[in-house]
Amino acid sequence: MYDLFFRKFNERVALTSEEEMLIKQLLTPKKLRKKQYLLQEGDTGKSICFVEKGALRAYVLDEKGNEYITAFAFEGYTIGDLYSFMNAAPATLNIDALEDCELVLLSKSAHEELLQKLPKYETYIRLLLTDAYIMLQRRMTNMISLPIEERYIAFSEMYPTIFQRVPQHMIASFMGLSPETLSRVRTRISNKK
Amino acid sequence: MYDLFFRKFNERVALTSEEEMLIKQLLTPKKLRKKQYLLQEGDTGKSICFVEKGALRAYVLDEKGNEYITAFAFEGYTIGDLYSFMNAAPATLNIDALEDCELVLLSKSAHEELLQKLPKYETYIRLLLTDAYIMLQRRMTNMISLPIEERYIAFSEMYPTIFQRVPQHMIASFMGLSPETLSRVRTRISNKK
DNA sequence: GAAAAACGTTGACAAAAATCAATGCTTTTA
């Protein structure tokens, strides 16, 4: 049930089986069907969500109802509205399933209990945050410093398998482009080769 | 010397004076004159840098030598090439002083020693990272979802005092715009009012 | 299994932004 969760955890911080037990008690499994919401704008993000299986996306809406995808999450990723989770504030993100999902949820109270009882948990969270921050910073740097074509190439090297799982117009949205522009970028690149 | 550093620390995690002593021993003060480098591309980012006084920027260069500013840091901020620091890898960022600076440096070995000896330090780092991640995510979301004018307004509400300290063309760079475009955005906005 | 919806591509056009150049002003620097 929580295989991947603990595999990832142990890759970073090795746990004893007692420690695993302690954590396991505080986790909640959840299945989500494709298109179902994990979180809707205005809800309070009560959980951190780890993806055992499947794929999700996070997005915001503007006043016209246009979607802007801010994140994807696949197996082994963590997703959630961190601001909402940390501050018990209404979420600005929507998160829904792109495929049927098996998720592992960690509630706010479970999170706090683990921070109290298990220093290794805090270490793991710190490492996760560090990685997430570095990735996001790279994405931002690419956004402001690279011309679109190179940004696309960097993106496709970073997430080589994403095209099999996510429609292209969502990737465009994630990159801050219109679907037509991304399509044209792709044909331009493949013509060059 | 380390006033602001400990003030910020104690705002998040309260320290005893013994704990402050322990940390203080491991900090290194550094002064930097305007235009001096804290870090150059290719160096290994050996320190996390806390700003007691002054202002710095981080930027990357493209092959033509154009600068793209990825971050500013003022009093109370932390700056550094996190990837380089964590992985002892060559930095991709350049960091230099926009004003004369008083800095507090924390070396990699000091960082590791504190993580070992002082759980509160890890908590503080975790909280810093959480905030930094949330801010960066907001910046990214604004970048892909807001039209330029609103992005500018959001930016100027987020950092209202920045215009007194940073030339406008650097703000343009930070926002991923040409200086001319930012100038025009500003006149458009002020004409509306 | 048929109808509907979603998707990616292409073309024509409009809008936005970058680039290039010139100007006047302010700040640095020698």
Next chain:
DNA sequence: TAAAAGCATTGATTTTTGTCAACGTTTTTC
């Protein structure tokens, strides 16, 4: 303090990107 460098703005132009529409294909859905 004079010269140089840095800076913000504006205009003209080019390039890039978005928008709107149409089309054929694939995937969902009932």
